[in-house]
Amino acid sequence: MRTIRVAAAVCGLLALLLGLPFAGGTGPGTVDRAAAAAVAHLSPGVVGALVLPTEPYVVLALGVLAVVLCLRAGQRREAALALAIPVLAILLTGWLLKPLYDRWKNDTLVYPSGHTVSLVAVLTVLVLVTRKAVVVVLSALALLAATAGLVGMGYHYLTDVVGGTLFAVSVVLFSWPAPRRVPVPSGG
Template sequence: MRTIRVPAAVCGLLALLLGLPFAGGTAPGSVDSAAAGAVAHLSPGALRALVLPTEPYVVLALSVLAVVLCLRAGRRVDAGLALAAPLLAILLTGWLLKPLYDRWKNGTLVYPSGHTVSLVAVLTVLVLVTRRIIMVVLGVLALVAAAAGLVGLGYHYLTDVAGGTLFAVAVVLFTWSVPRREPAPSTG
């Protein structure tokens, strides 16, 4: 599991650096403006449908799925991490990074995107639990859809979504790389 520490560190560093140009500000960058223009033609109904993957009930259902998969495989420690890693990412985002970066949009702190952190953290856990390429593909599709919706509805800038993605992956990978021992199965 130590091999995932390098990508975790890279993602974490990139998330921290990406927000620096926008810290304390509200103005979008050129990439943010281009992304907003690219989804401006979508209807409000379509945009609301695209952000569905970030809704708490969807994220919670995906979390439960990850825990169930771990428990069915007899991986109790991983089941605990499947809950703890996304929760840690969400708490660090809301309590530390958002106030630290102080980037505002529509009266709300937006960097990094908490919507994105919650979704990507759980999707990253599912990729680690299932180790299936299909989970990577489905995760990327869900993220792209959510990003379009979040930007199109004006909740976030694209850089907020990118920062949230990088930070969520970093936290989950770091958490997953912590050395641990699975308890021995009961013989009695």
Template sequence: MWVPAAVCGLLAVLLGLPFAGGSTPGAVDATVAGWTAHLSPGVLRALVLPTEPAVVIALGVLAVVLCLRAGRRTDAALALGAPLLAVLLNAFLLKPLYDRWKNDTLVYPSGHTVSLVAVLTVLVLVTRKAYVVVLSALALLVAAAGLVGMGYHYLTDVVGGTLFAVAVVLLTWSVPRRVPARSTG
């Protein structure tokens, strides 16, 4: 998992460089914003629902409970710690470092996206189910449309947040773990 984590992390770093210290959208950002401009405020509010703290926390608790039910205490700790680490690093390191603004708010990488994607990535790693991958991808696409449409973020903020969250979770999940010795009796 080290290689995909490194690739995602590097892409997140590189994607934000052209926008650092600025507030203007790129061409792709403007195009996608135009695609979502026709959506009603009610639809947009529904689309950002997956990024709401109550939803993200509920998904995180689900991941921890699944780990504990399976007797995977280390995974349960990582399921709790990896998203928290991603959110903290994003809020206190990356956002100030990139200094990209929109509506008087630091926006790169998207904190909404980091929190959602970190928890969804944990759920994918915990369950290893194809349908969880598909549902997670759908939730991200829906949330991205809502975040851009509501004017909270540019698309590049969402993509950067996605890449960063995946990188942190995969890197955290790659840490070697102690395997308990088999019982002899």
């Protein structure tokens, strides 16, 4: 459990530090411009499809899936947290971090990406609930697609997405309970 808390602290610190150079409305950096150029050739239809994982109805469906999986496993506390923790991450992003960093794009605060925070928080919960490699791989693919879509649609810079990813992982890892130990029956 200590390793998870250390990972959470590192992700949180990196998210906070990554946004500093862009605070106060600074435009794109070199990496942001390179990422935008890399997806500029994608058609609007492809970019629209790539951003689909960040849509609220997709994120909500994934959250409900996490709750159902927890309830089926008899983990009521985790089921409640599967909903509460992503909401906490989203609220902290919108109410605290975005105004604090004050980074703008298209008349919208963008650092860290709220689209990304909502998706990654729910995906991180799903990974913790299932503990399956296939869920990790599918989550990574969904995040890569969403990243290309968010940058390609012009909603966010790459650094916004990376910051949102780091922050969401940090909040979930800090907030998720330690696995319960199952008592071993005595032999005598």
